Amino acid sequence: MKQQSGFTLIELIAVIVILGIIAAVAVPRFVDLSAAAEEAAVEGVAGSLASASSLNYAASVAADAGLANAPTPTNVTDCNEVGPLLEGGLPANYFIPSAAVGDGATVQCTVGFDDNGAVDANKPTATFTAYGVQ
Template identity: 35%
Template sequence: MLPLSIRAKAMNKQQGFTLIELVIIIIVLGILAAIAIPKFTNLSSDARLASLRGMEGAMRSGANLIHSKAVIIGADKDAITTDIDGVNMQLHSGYPVGNWINGIRYIVNLDAINFSQSATICDADWCGRGNQVRLPSGITTTQPGRIGKVYPRGYSWNDKCGVYYINHEDGRPAVIGLETEDCK
């Protein structure tokens, strides 16, 4: 049997954390959370940008496909209205014009995308507007060219968040790009 003094020391041996250790662990977890939370909150804006890039790629592919079909049927010069895959589409230099009704909405089969006024917030998955000469970011086109833009839910034409399409109507290929400054 152990002497009493050794048994008493063994019984006083603590189990678990001290208060200081617990406070230090809480502080370390707080610092880690402060670093990690902003990274997770950026996921929604990353998803929106990925969606915009997907729409940009689809619009670019659609415009190139329409242009290829226009070249095949000889509709790649000047302004023309022609039937492409059963759709009466306005083209200039073989690319759809920047008009919403007769051009842009057909690039990526945008019948399901709502046409909207410039200040109207989009309440559908995607909204669009065309026949403009200036984007909110300041990008302009030469006359008689026109600009159109497709933008996601929660934004309007006036916001710098969307995929734009420009047909300068001067023989150059259509320009497709992103406005992302206001995307949150």
């Protein structure tokens, strides 16, 4: 009599049950990462806006000091005027609510993500510092 090799039906069912339990525990952790991704993206855009505003202000200080070859600063009198400082402008579906920024002043501005382009309490927002340049 020849001995057969392979798995029994019980062993196969046990493996399928174990894989099902692992999938039931692990899949929900990875399925809904879109909210975390939106938050991280908004934080990244806010960091870029803060850097762009800082560089623009530094260009203004350099120009006011009369430094040769100083870059030309862009006027910023409102928070939403910081968006165009980014190369390519503010990404699609992001918005910056209007808030006045005085010359040489700093203001905490908000940037948010929303398909409608309006403030939505269910969508992530982040703050950045805008420097006024006139």
